[in-house]
Amino acid sequence: MSEAYITVRKILPDGSEAMRYSGRIIGRGATWVQIEAFFERADVPLPYVTFRTGDRLIEYFYTDRWYNVFELYDVSGGHLKGWYCNITRPADIDAEGIAWYDLALDVWVSPLGDVLVLDEDEFAALGLDAPTQAAARAALQDLKARIERGDAPFAVLIG
Numbered sequence: 001m002s003e004a005y006i007t008v009r010k011i012l013p014d015g016s017e018a019m020r021y022s023g024r025i026i027g028r029g030a031t032w033v034q035i036e037a038f039f040e041r042a043d044v045p046l047p048y049v050t051f052r053t054g055d056r057l058i059e060y061f062y063t064d065r066w067y068n069v070f071e072l073y074d075v076s077g078g079h080l081k082g083w084y085c086n087i088t089r090p091a092d093i094d095a096e097g098i099a100w101y102d103l104a105l106d107v108w109v110s111p112l113g114d115v116l117v118l119d120e121d122e123f124a125a126l127g128l129d130a131p132t133q134a135a136a137r138a139a140l141q142d143l144k145a146r147i148e149r150g151d152a153p154f155a156v157l158i159g
Helices: 120-125 130-149
Strands: 003-010 017-028 032-038 055-061 067-072 080-094 096-108 113-120
Touching: 003 032, 017 055, 055 080, 067 130, 080 130, 096 120, 096 130, 113 130
Parallel strands: 003 096
Antiparallel strands: 003 017, 017 032, 032 055, 055 067, 067 080, 080 096, 096 113
16 A cells, blocks of 8 residues: 655645645544644744754644644654644645645644744734634634643643
């Protein structure tokens, strides 16, 4: 049996494509897909984590949720660095690929369970219509509740 790969496209609010890469499908359900991908860009140091070239990502995309989750593992030791969550419109998932629609609002979750909400100013600057803003804010609350409960994929939280 051959491994199934899928193309992932990140779409910005203006409709332009910001990024395209491929990942190996490792799980699939009626409303979600889970892939394994590797960070292929140059290192990106952030105040809370550094994305390093070769870091392994387990990515969860949903057609019925307004977010995705990227579980990040270090290229050197394989240890869990944390989860980067994007508030998005629900993903389009089909046999050809995954398209996810970024809404700028993000969440970082450390392995200890520390939660940082990021880019609220960028989200506000998008000038989205009221229903989209409300759906994004509801998704943020849903995501925070899932983190607090330790729902998958956050079940391995140390804190």
